[in-house]
Amino acid sequence: MRMIRLRLILLAGSAALALPAVAQEAPIVVDPAAPAVRDVIPPPSDPAIMQAPEPAPAAPPAIVIPAQALTPAIPAVWAPTPTNAEGRSAYGLYLSGRLAALRGDRETSAEFLAQSQALTPEQPRLTSEAFLAALLAGDLDNVTRLSASGEDLPLGEAGSLAVAVEALRQGDGAKARATLATPLAGPFDRPVRYLTPVVDAAAGDWDAALAPVIDTPAELATALILRDQRARLLELRRQYDAADAEFQTLLATPQARRLFGVHYGAFLERRGRKEDARNAYLASLSGQSPDPRALVEMNRMNHRGRAPAQPTVAQIGADALSFAALEATEQGGNELAVIYLQLSLALQSDDSVTLRLAQALVRAEQKHLARDTFAQVGPTNPIQYAAAQVGLADILAEDEDKAGALEALQRADVAAPEQPTVARRLAAGLIDVERYEEALAVLNRPNVNVAGQSPEFHFLRGFALSSLNRLDEAEAELWTALQQAPDNPALLNQLGYLWVDTGRRVDQGAEMLARAHAADPENGNIQDSLGWAQYRLGQYETAVDTLEQAVAKQPSNAEIVDHLGDAYWQVGRKREANWQWTRVLTLAPDAERRTSVERKIASGGPASMPVADATPSTAPVTGSEP
Structure with missing residues (x-):
């Protein structure tokens, strides 16, 4: 079977068609005089912030709702059942919250559970569930309220962190400092460490806030984050020379130039040192994971925009929580990253953090909330x-909303037309709705169809061309892609199926499909391709076995079921063949397949198809012969 759902294809031997890291494209070179929008779409996972020999801490615990909560019992103390002003019962609100959680709608779940808990505060299990839901949904008001319940809450120390953040948001530094005075156990000790100088500053203790940072080789990342904070806090105290010196010490570490160059550039702009600021922004664009904020700042400078405002204490605190989320992500703590990013946004609204929150929600399998969060960017x-639009498209595509996914990709393309990453995703979306000519127009743009382009572009171009029956061109594109990623099962499947199905190079195609199946044995599409190759070679009994396994993996795939019916017919199992063909008609086949299957049922079997000639054709293939 040649068509693998394009939005989900991963070219394992090279880069992926999922939201890619910028390392998948050519290195960025920015002309300081006229910086163009480059391919700097941020990756779905945060970039590494450390390369020091810091031992990796134990992975933080996953946040799970207690198993006993999955089958709630009606508590006896709820008789008579409390109701709210609208007449909704506490138990009804609880069930609505649980149902919303099962559907992946954490925000609605948190709202219903909080309402139910407010009516029945004596229910400890409900308090725990409402607290967890509010944490993941970023409902700081309810997190703070529930933290004061006195219950032994799961991840209750996150509640203390939330109370401190809420106090910081309200400008009550003394309360924030008092809340964090009691040490929190891991993993919450990390964000507290980063917040401590900020909270000290908010409480007016500038001596503590500006205490020198002590470097230790085992905690390089921590030292970098604290140095950045100290430099910015020094600027707030108008100690500009000391702030500059701290930034210089910080940026002597190569990875710090990328992570904190934007902060230094903004500081230099405020000091009137525009060329130095431009160089700091350029440093943030170097390497494989450039900071897209730097490109925006450079474009603003070129348009003579004002320098960024000096950060507030709350903004510096928001950045501290954002870096804590980065560490949590690296350690696999996706739910913790969600909590820290929600708290960061409570202190400072920032689209870059909102984007990271949406990506963290995807990793934490909170799809509904992720979709809404992507839409907020x-x-x-x-x-x-x-x-954000590409991330939104991924979720819509998973929900089988192809039209909505394509609209999101088109919005992304309008916003960033020079981004090859976006163009690639848009082309895949167009192919997914069978708009092949439009996909080719995108793939043939001057900034996309360039020397050294990644194999995904050749793959997509080959897919579209083969769908338009432009087989020689398709063959050349797919062969070029395969030279770049010779062991990739998607490429082996696509070119192998083309060769087998058209009879061009059946033996070679069958060999490719065998390799593809060996690399990805659980892929029903690839197994179908292999079974069809066996069928074309006259190996009908083997084809039946292979295609039965493919149907078992994808029982609702009309093409695979159709192929199995053909194989049954060839081995004399005609009643089973007719049953399979009849079933194809219930699986929403395309018009061409429906007509073909109806003809087979009416005429009593498939049209005779000679066993394919294994002699290779003379069709041109770019590059050396396989």
């Missing part, structure tokens, strides 16, 4: 907006 920064 505004168009001010076109790169971030494009990345």
Whole structure:
């Protein structure tokens, strides 16, 4: 079977068709005089912030709802059942919250559970569930309220962190400092460590806030984050020379130039040192994971925009929580990353953090909330907006909303037309709805169809061309892609099936399909391709066995079921063949397949198909012969 769902294809031997890291494209080179929008779509996972020999801490615990909560019993103390002003019962609200959670709608779940808990505060299990739901949904008001319940809450120390953040948001530094005075156990000790200087500053203890940072080789990342904070806090105290010196010490570490160059550039702009600021922004664009914020700042400078405002204490605190989320992500703590990013946004609204929150929610399998969060990223920064729209498209595609996914990809393309990553995703979306000519127009743009382009572009171009029956061109594109990723099962499947199905190079195609199946044995599409190759070679009994396994993996795939019916017919199992063909008609086949199957049923079997000639054709193939 040649068609693998394009939005989900992963070219394992090279880069992926999923939201890619910028390392998959050519290195960025920015002309300081006229910086163009480059391919700097941020990756779905945060970039590494450390390369020091810091021992990896134990992975933080996953956040799970207690098993006993999955089958709630009606508590006896709820008789008579409390109701709210609208007449909704506490238990009805609880069930609505649980149902919303099962559907993946954490925000609605948190709202219903909080309402139910407010009516029945004596229920400890409900308090725990409402607290967890509010944490993941970023409902800081209810997290703070429930933290004061006195219950022994799961991840209760996150509640203390939330109370401190809420106090910081309200400008009550003394309360925030008092809340964090009691040490929190891991993993919450990390964000507390980063927040401590900020909380000290908010409480007015500038001596503590500006205490020198002590470098230790085992905690390089921590030292970098604290140095960045100290430099920015020094600027707030108008100690500009000391702030500059701290930034210089910080940026002597190569990875710090990328992570904190934007902060230093903004500081230099505020000091009137525009060329130095431009160089700091350029440093943030170096390497394989450039910071898209730097490109926006450079574009603003070129348009003579004002320098960024000096950060507030709350903004510096928001950045501290954002870095804690980065660490949690690296350690596999996706739910913790969600909590820290929600708290960061409570202190400072920032589209870059909103984008990271949406990506963290995807990793934490909170799809409904991730979808809504992607949609909250505004168009001010076109790169971030494009990345958010691509993420939104992924979720819509998983929900089988092809039209909605394509609209999101088109919005991304309008926002960032020079981004090859976006163009590639848009082309895949167009192919997914069979708009092949439009996909080719995207793939043949001057900034996309360039020397050294990644194999995904050749793959997509070959797929579209083969769908338009432009087989020689398709063959050349797929062969070129295969030279770049020779062991990739998707490429082996696509070119192998083309060769087998058209009779061009049946033996070679069958060999490719065998390799593809060996590399991805659980893929029903690839197994169908292999079975069809066996059928074309006259190996009908073997084909039956292979195609039965493929149907078992994808029982609702009309093409695979059709192929199995053909194989049954060839081995004399005609009643089973007719049963399979009849079933094809219930699986929403395309018009061409429906007509073909109806003809087979009416005429009593498939049209005779000679066993394929194994002699290779003379069709041109770019590059050396396989």
